[in-house]
Amino acid sequence: MKNSVLVRVAGESILxxxxxxxxxxxxxxxxVGAVIVMVAVGQGAQRGIANQINALGTNLLIVTxxxxxxGGVSQGAAxxxxxxxxxxxxxxxxxxxxxxxxxxxxxxxxVIGGGTNWRTTINGVSTDFQTIRDWQVQSGEFFSDxxxxxxxxxxxxxxxxxxxxxxxxxxxxxxxxxxxxxxxVVGVLAEKGQNAGGQDQDDIVVIPYTxxxxxxxxxxxIWQILVSASSPDxxxxxxxxxxxxxxxxxxxxxxxxxxxxxxxxxxxxxxxQGTTKIMTWLLASIAxxxxxxxxxxxxxxxxxxxxERTREIGIRLAVGARGSDVLTQFLVESIVxxxxxxxxxxxxxxxxxSLLAHFTGWSTAVSIQAIVIAIGFSAAxxxxxxxxPARKAAALxxxxxxxxx
Amino acid sequence: xxxxxxKRPSIVTPVIRIEGVRKTYAMGDNVVHALRGVDxxxxxxxxxxxxxxxxxxxxxxxxxxxxxxTPTAGSYWLDGTRVDGLSRNQLADLRNQKLGFVxxxxxxxxxxxxxxxxxxxxxxxxxxRWKDTKAxxxxxxxxxxxxxxxxHHPSELSGGQQQRVAIARALVxxxxxxxxxxxxxxxxxxxxxxxxxLFQELNDQGITIVLVTHEPDVAQYxxxxxxxxxxxxxxDHPVTDRHDxxxxxxxxxxxxxxxxxxxxxxxxxx
Numbered sequence: 001m002k003n004s005v006l007v008r009v010a011g012e013s014i015l016x017x018x019x020x021x022x023x024x025x026x027x028x029x030x031x032v033g034a035v036i037v038m039v040a041v042g043q044g045a046q047r048g049i050a051n052q053i054n055a056l057g058t059n060l061l062i063v064t065x066x067x068x069x070x071g072g073v074s075q076g077a078a079x080x081x082x083x084x085x086x087x088x089x090x091x092x093x094x095x096x097x098x099x100x101x102x103x104x105x106x107x108x109x110x111v112i113g114g115g116t117n118w119r120t121t122i123n124g125v126s127t128d129f130q131t132i133r134d135w136q137v138q139s140g141e142f143f144s145d146x147x148x149x150x151x152x153x154x155x156x157x158x159x160x161x162x163x164x165x166x167x168x169x170x171x172x173x174x175x176x177x178x179x180x181x182x183x184x185v186v187g188v189l190a191e192k193g194q195n196a197g198g199q200d201q202d203d204i205v206v207i208p209y210t211x212x213x214x215x216x217x218x219x220x221x222i223w224q225i226l227v228s229a230s231s232p233d234x235x236x237x238x239x240x241x242x243x244x245x246x247x248x249x250x251x252x253x254x255x256x257x258x259x260x261x262x263x264x265x266x267x268x269x270x271x272x273q274g275t276t277k278i279m280t281w282l283l284a285s286i287a288x289x290x291x292x293x294x295x296x297x298x299x300x301x302x303x304x305x306x307x308e309r310t311r312e313i314g315i316r317l318a319v320g321a322r323g324s325d326v327l328t329q330f331l332v333e334s335i336v337x338x339x340x341x342x343x344x345x346x347x348x349x350x351x352x353x354s355l356l357a358h359f360t361g362w363s364t365a366v367s368i369q370a371i372v373i374a375i376g377f378s379a380a381x382x383x384x385x386x387x388x389p390a391r392k393a394a395a396l397x398x399x400x401x402x403x404x405x
Numbered sequence: 406x407x408x409x410x411x412k413r414p415s416i417v418t419p420v421i422r423i424e425g426v427r428k429t430y431a432m433g434d435n436v437v438h439a440l441r442g443v444d445x446x447x448x449x450x451x452x453x454x455x456x457x458x459x460x461x462x463x464x465x466x467x468x469x470x471x472x473x474x475t476p477t478a479g480s481y482w483l484d485g486t487r488v489d490g491l492s493r494n495q496l497a498d499l500r501n502q503k504l505g506f507v508x509x510x511x512x513x514x515x516x517x518x519x520x521x522x523x524x525x526x527x528x529x530x531x532x533x534r535w536k537d538t539k540a541x542x543x544x545x546x547x548x549x550x551x552x553x554x555x556x557h558h559p560s561e562l563s564g565g566q567q568q569r570v571a572i573a574r575a576l577v578x579x580x581x582x583x584x585x586x587x588x589x590x591x592x593x594x595x596x597x598x599x600x601x602x603l604f605q606e607l608n609d610q611g612i613t614i615v616l617v618t619h620e621p622d623v624a625q626y627x628x629x630x631x632x633x634x635x636x637x638x639x640x641d642h643p644v645t646d647r648h649d650x651x652x653x654x655x656x657x658x659x660x661x662x663x664x665x666x667x668x669x670x671x672x673x674x675x
Contacts, residue, residue, distance in 0.1 A: 005528050012517075016516050312514055314512070316525070316529070318471075318473065318512075319500065319501065319506070319525055319526040319529060319574070320497050320502070320530070321529045322493075322494045322498070322529075324494070399474060402473075
């Protein structure tokens with residue numbers, strides 16, 4: 001049988017049972033639509049994270065304590081948290097490719113001020129923090145190098161803290177208490193919004209690291225050192241330089257493992273991307289379960305159809321159709337049905353994704369890849385779930401098929 | 406048992422030649438002998454009626470002749486082609502190229518026009534013998550007197566007309582042999598004569614016809630009658646006073662004229 005005839009016969013038979021065809025296709029429509037929407041959400045999230053990480057700071061390098069193979073047996077407890085102010089100062093002094101270096105003392109505590117209190121993150125940093133994070137103040141000013149040297153009790157607060165402690169007023173000139181130590185608010189940071197992990201970056205109080213280490217009780221060790229390379233092209237070289245200065249500072253002999261880790265933005269981005277990639281796959285695999293269910297629906301209907309059309313198959317066999325002709329006819333029918341369903345599902349998915357983006361504000365991205373996979377997968381579903389019923393039809397005995405009532 | 410082959414020596418290839426054909430079925434623990442050794446030869450241009458009670462084996466014989474079934478033992482040549490031992494696909498091709506079927510229940514595809522029904526066998530032709538299949542199908546329908554009803558669906562046609570469509574479908578591939586299994590079983594006497602007149606007309610045009618019937622009246626329109634009983638051919642004799650269906654039809658129309666319209670009305674009412 002010619003291909004054009006095959007498609008015509010399949011098309012006619014599909015059209016003869018419009019309602020049934022529609023309901024059968026619905027499974028595939030929903031399956032493909034769900035996959036498209038889910039992948040669009042996942043890939044939109046990936047893209048969003050990439051954008052946010054780029055906005056995190058310019059040419060950022062992050063030094064943290066502990067080597068990258070922290071599971072190594074050779075590491076003693078003393079190897080942890082060996083970042084010191086001296087490390088940061090040495091980096092600042094000897095670095096040639098750095099635009100800025102700041103140690104970060106990180107702690108979380110209750111902040112009292114404006115007659116109320118608020119639990120927030122305290123970052124003890126140097127003035128380079130502003131350059132490295134590319135973070136302006138919206139009122140007042142950032143503390144100065146003098147403030148850092150003099151261990152002054154001054155603080156720059158994020159907008160979230162400002163709104164919670166001093167709603168409706170400018171907090172500059174007010175006082176806040178951190179662990180019973182009074183600080184003068186000298187500035188309010190410009191609003192930054194959420195970071196890639198969904199954390200509110202404006203929920204922060206920034207103070208000189210010297211003050212943090214000398215005045216605040218509790219753990220005030222240096223959590224990380226932020227370094228910014230002077231240009232994007234220098235990131236790799238700067239990373240090498242950071243490492244060699246750090247090794248020197250820690251007096252590590254040749255062959256000894258690093259007791260610190262230097263990461264750049266790309267690595268952080270990749271890690272975050274990896275997470276969302278897993279999320280995307282998870283969503284897609286949940287959605288593809290419905291595609292599977294849709295496929296089983298097709299198989300079910302095709303089996304019913306084969307039984308119902310036993311006599312028709314008998315007639316075709318009697319007039320000279322080969323088993324393979326009947327097989328192809330039924331297979332083409334299920335493929336046409338599933339691909340048609342896939343196409344409708346694709347349209348529904350694209351529509352659904354943009355609706356979702358419109359109402360939730362999430363960024364969604366429908367990729368060509370997802371479209372190709374969805375259509376290919378629905379065709380595969382048609383072949384896979386259509387094959388068994390089609391083979392059953394092809395194997396019918398013409399005499400019995402003709403006699404079938 | 407008469408030795409048919411010895412009695413009818415022929416230089417021309419016979420349309421049907423079967424020798425010692427047996428067919429047994431296993432039904433549970435029992436073995437059913439449907440055919441117990443059948444020899445038969447049919448020449449070109451014959452019109453044979455196979456008669457027998459139900460269970461006589463005539464249907465099995467018909468299925469074997471129609472290449473729908475294969476004998477357990479014995480040989481079958483259809484138009485010179487050895488049939489026994491062929492594969493499923495080869496049998497399908499043989500049915501398409503050399504055989505035309507007419508069934509008691511018409512066996513037309515529902516919700517499919519007369520034209521498309523008749524076109525069907527042409528679509529399965531692997532030798533690509535037919536170019537304009539639609540025109541060919543229309544021609545076949547004109548040949549059976551249904552040139553006006555190409556686009557009618559089976560549900561819009563009377564029983565006699567449906568059987569004509571089925572005959573057109575059987576003829577469209579120019580088969581060597583036309584097999585009809587109780588072709589008038591579902592028709593009233595008037596329609597029966599009509600269909601038999603068509604068969605006689607086609608036979609006069611040189612088409613070899615084998616039909617199965619249990620009605621002696623119908624068998625009288627054939628040229629030769631074969632009686633099958635208990636899986637064997639009991640009688641094989643030429644018809645002495647062959648009836649002329651066209652003449653019978655003229656007599657019928659004079660005595661009880663049938664109005665096409667009234668029939669259609671009745672069908673619609675039903």
